[in-house]
Amino acid sequence: MSTTTIVLAVILAAVFLLLGSAKLAAVPAMRQAAAHVGMTTNHYRLLGALEVAAAAGLLAGLRITALGAAASAGLVLLMAGAVAVHLRSGDPAARCLPAAAVGALAAAHLVLLAGG
Template sequence: MSTLTVVMAVLLATVFLPLGAAKLAAVATMRQAAAHVGMSTTHYRLLGASEVAAAVGLLAGLRITAFGVAAATGLILLMTGAVVVHLRSGDPAASCLPAAVVGALAAALLVLLAGG
């Protein structure tokens, strides 16, 4: 496994572990974000659990590639959904940029993992 693959997996896990944990804990800013897009706190917690699972899967994927592939695929789907939800909520396209960028990083990681 290349150094780039390891760095990308760790970077993505570092991003999603605290974000997912904050959603799971339903901290105030996450509850506000959920309300803004019309989601219940319970639904937002499920998204948080998915993000935490993806972060763990990315790290596990450093030993077992299939876990990393599954986690990266899940993150691509989650970030695609995030972009759609933000746009449907009337948010400006620029607010979708973080989700689009991390989704693209997850896609790049998926290519690296599948290639090697």
Template sequence: MSTLTAVLAVLLAGVFLLLGAAKLAAVAAMRQAAAHVGMTTNRYRLLGAMEVAAAAGLLTGLRIPALGAAASTGLILLMTGAVVVHLRAGDPAARCLPAVVMGALAAAHLALLAGG
């Protein structure tokens, strides 16, 4: 595994561990975000659990690359869903940018893993 692949894994894991934990804890900003897109707090917590699981998968993937690849794939799907949810909520395309960037980073991580 290259240094870049490991750095991407740790970066993604850190971001999604923080965001996922905030969703699981239902902090005020996350409750507001959930309400904005028409989601219940419990459903948002489920998304948070998936993000925390993906973070764990990315870190485990440092030793077992197949798990890292699965975690990256899951994050790509989650971020694609986030873009769709934001657009359906009437948000401007710019509001989707964080999800697009994180999805692109997850895709880069997956491509690096596939490349050897």
């Protein structure tokens, strides 16, 4: 596994551990974000649990490549869904950019793991 792949996994894990934990804890900003896109706090907590699980999968993937690949693939799908939800909510493209960017990083991680 290359240094780039490891660094990318650690960065993605840190981002999703932080954001997922905030969703799980239902901090005020996350409750506001959930309401903005028409989700309940419990649905947002479920997304947070998925993000924390993905972070764990990325870190476990440093030892077991298939877990890292599964976590990256899941994050790509999750972030594609996030972009779709933002667009459906009438958000401008700039508001979709963070989800699109980390989704692209997850896709890059997946490609690197596949040896490409």
